[in-house]
Amino acid sequence: xxILYPSSALVFFFxxxxxxxxxxxATGRAVAVxxxxxxxxxxxxxxxxxxxxxxxxxxxxxxxxxxxxxxVDYGVLAAIGYGGFRMARAxxxxxxxxxxxxxxxxxxxxxKPGQDDSY
Numbered sequence: 600x601x602i603l604y605p606s607s608a609l610v611f612f613f614x615x616x617x618x619x620x621x622x623x624x625a626t627g628r629a630v631a632v633x634x635x636x637x638x639x640x641x642x643x644x645x646x647x648x649x650x651x652x653x654x655x656x657x658x659x660x661x662x663x664x665x666x667x668x669x670x671v672d673y674g675v676l677a678a679i680g681y682g683g684f685r686m687a688r689a690x691x692x693x694x695x696x697x698x699x700x701x702x703x704x705x706x707x708x709x710x711k712p713g714q715d716d717s718y
Contacts, residue, residue, distance in 0.1 A: 604661070604668065604671075605661060605665075605668065606659060606660070607659075610655060610659050610661065614651060614654060614655050614658075614659075615655075615676065616679075618651070618654075619647065619651040619675075619676050620675075620676070620679045622647055622651075623644055623647060623677075623679040623680035623683065624679060624680065624683035626640065626643050626644060626647060626680050626683070627640055627644075627679075627680040627681060627682065627683025627684035627685075627686075627687065628683045628687040630643065630684055631683075631684045631685075631688040631691060632687055632691070637681075637684070640680055640681065640684050641677060643680075644673065644676050644677045644680045645673060647676055648669065648672045648676050649669075651672055651676070652668070652669055682706070685707070689703075689705065689706055689707055689708050692708045693708050698711075698714075699711060699714050699716060
């Protein structure tokens with residue numbers, strides 16, 4: 600039994616990181632673009648994790664009801680989904696409120712010099 604996955608690191612890499620990771624990024628972006636709150640993202644990522652666990656069970660014979668591997672998958676997919684959420688939200692804030700904010704990296708934004716956001 601492996602730490603990240605019971606049978607093979609390739610299953611973890613392709614099913615969780617590639618397949619699930621791309622879906623998690625898309626989920627994070629979709630939640631951010633529709634201006635939904637962050638807890639909605641974590642619920643959607645949980646549902647995505649269940650789907651990835653089922654596919655690993657059905658295609659590769661991985662254990663379906665293992666809480667440990669469910670939590671590993673959820674942690675990885677939640678981190679990737681949160682990254683997609685923050686990238687989309689930072690882009691939204693800079694574009695939507697261009698007079699107020701400027702980019703501060705791919706995951707954040709900051710006030711432009713001379714601006715105040717206290718209302």
